[in-house]
Amino acid sequence: MQTETIQTGNVGENCFLVTAGNTLCIIDPGADADLIIRRIENRKTAFAHIEVLFTHAHADHIGAAGALKKRFPEAVFRLDSKDKAIYLSEDNAFPPYIPLAENLPATVEYQENSVYSILPCPGHTPGGVSLLFDDNGVQHLYSGDTLFAGSIGRTDFEGGSLEELSKTLRMLTEKLDDSVIVHPGHGPDTTIGREKISNVYLKHLI
Secondary structure, three states, X not given: OEEEXXXXXXXXXXXXEEEEOOEEEEEOOOOOHHHHHHHHHOOOXXXXXXXXXXXXXXXXXXXXXXXXXXXXXXXXXXXXXXXHHHHHOOOOOEOOOEOOOOOOOOOEOOOOOOOOEEEXXXXXXXXXXXXXXXXXXXXXXXXXXXXXXXEEOOOOOOOOOHHHHHHHHHHHHHHOOOOOEEEEOEOOOEEHHHHHHHOHHHHHHO
């Protein structure tokens, strides 16, 4: 397994290119489609499967989706259906920094997958998910905007719920080993164990 992080857009959103066998997973392509496409093409690898995986539907995590669909028409785009209303909303933008995404492709629901596991993580949005990959016994969690290094997701956007986020964070800290590497939607990587010790927001909620 190989992971490459690409910071995108005006808010430093993390897009991840995760190679697992002959599958390329593009997680949260928020902006800068040309850069993402160039990084993929530089690999000079023919992938048998390409999946674009959204941890949630906020504008800063989906902005490059239309261009990726045009370049990779065979790609499958996955989003929890509970976030579909946000994905399609004409209010899903934060001008002037994050514009409304254009030419959004159709999405399909997540399903069980041998490459990754899906952990439902409502709270930041109703259909938020985290994606868990196993790399020869080392687990990697792509947490979107649920859990950050030293912080947690906001719940003051439409569909956010502090109560649901608290349940989600409790689930993650109880279910996952301290050694799990966390790749958040913004900011640096961390681990579950580090956040349990040092994240004051997390300790307050769980």
